[in-house]
Amino acid sequence: MTSLFVAAAGAAADAVTAHVPSLVADGVAGRIFAQDATLWGPAAEEEAGKRLSWVGLGRTSRHLVGEVSALRDELREQGLDRVVLCGMGGSSLAPEVICATEGLPLVVLDSSHPDVVRGAVTELERTVVVVSSKSGSTVETDSQRRVFEQAFTDAGIDPAGRIVVVTDPGSPLDEQAREAGYRVVNADPDVGGRYSALTAFGLVPSGLAGADIEALLDDAEAVADLLAEDDEANPALRLGSAIGGTSPLRDKLYLVDHGTEARGLGAWAEQLIAESTGKDGTGLLPVVLPRPGGRTPPTDATIVRLVPDDGDDSAPVAASTVDVGGSLGAQFLLWEVATAVAGRLLGINPFDQPDVESAKQAARDLMSGSGGDEVSDDFADGPVSVRHLGGDWLGDAADVDAAVAALLAQVDPEHGYVAVMAYLDREGDAPFAQVADALAERVGRPVTFGWGPRFLHSTGQYHKGGPATGVYLQVTDTPREDLPVPGRDFTLGEFIAAQAGGDAQVLADHGRPVLVLHLTDHDAGLARVTRALAGGRA
Known part of the structure; x- marks a missing residue:
């Protein structure tokens, strides 16, 4: 039997109590499944009107x-x-x-x-x-x-x-x-x-x-009526309220694999949530964690534990916690409805992604040579060249360690986060992702890790459209061997460099601090950067 499990505690439970009755009174669940495009306000109506067929995919x-x-x-x-x-x-x-x-x-x-x-x-x-x-x-x-x-x-x-x-x-x-x-x-x-x-x-x-x-499809169809019901027990209304309705808003969501059978679900939910909500200066920032423990959640975070299909009996781990479980097809539909509900509570259009498009345009401008003056490096430190954008914050830093320290000094201690954006090999360089844990311990704030250009279609929207509370560390390299694109006048090496450069420039244009560390010698450079991010402990 297909089932869904959503249980909230602490501030997340308070949000459920505060918002679900009005969502039920407004018929929000039923209206979503009736593809009512007016739910997110007049500005969103045109886009929502052509983006709601997902509610019936279990059948169609x-x-x-x-x-x-x-x-x-x-x-x-x-x-x-x-x-x-x-x-x-x-x-x-x-x-x-x-x-x-x-x-x-x-x-x-x-x-x-x-x-x-x-x-x-x-x-x-x-x-x-x-x-x-x-x-x-x-x-x-x-x-x-x-x-x-x-x-x-x-x-x-x-x-x-x-x-x-x-x-x-x-x-x-x-x-x-x-x-x-x-x-x-x-x-x-x-x-x-x-x-x-x-x-x-x-x-x-x-x-x-x-x-x-x-x-x-069977699992999704089996829960569709449940998720469409305007009832206070509706799991999607409860989840949407828990993640998008806390007061004050806990806008960091720690998505923790807590025994779920759905492998990698956090990475899928990360894109859905970040790209749907991160705009108009607000939004929810997902922080994907592969296992429980290891990071202490800040006071502006809700812990979302991705638990087995039948739930989890362990006690909540933070002042705001949500447990979510269920079969994969059912969870796809659950999270989609919940994200749409959270968008309504946040007052944003959950179906557009304007800043994803801005980064794409910046990359195209760089490829065409119309992207403005080329930004030069500030200095080189052995196998790593260093460049900063988004303000005069580098100071007198003259090595990688000092540059990283200068960037981290820009983190808002109450609301900020650090985004590591690695334009590297997701499989070959996989161990580098572990620097997020060391950085989180170092700064005491949320740290996200994204592989470029993959993250541009996910958290990249939140980086530029969400709250101006992030600092950004971009790591790039020179490919071991470039690859021409047949029928095009550019190589993949040129293209990924333009993607990284375009994204950094758009972030800087939004006033976000960006530190670019380019590996001129991949292996030696990556080891050097890893040590610097870990504060010399790696």
């Missing part, structure tokens, strides 16, 4: 079950059992969670780093590539597709037999892919990327990798 995505199953069988008969997913943000995070939860291999390529892309272009004789993009205009995904097309062709393999495209009907990619003879699966165009877990974007790559996508 049923046709994909047979279609994907037949395609998987056809590919397996050809010996194609390695699935690579080229997609960013909402196009990649849900399939990653689905496959990890079922213990299935899926290569998720959500980077424009040439070393990462090159590492995925292997074992072509058994590889099928899913290219996922709503419009096809996402430069990362377009570049990845071009690289694979060239690799297949060079190997004497017809790309049309190896590439499956998931996109909105009538998009430029839809038309181009059909002309090229590729298999195309259209997604529901009235669903935004981060709400698309149960559309073709979530289900096609997962199903091709062997996931039971029918069970996901």
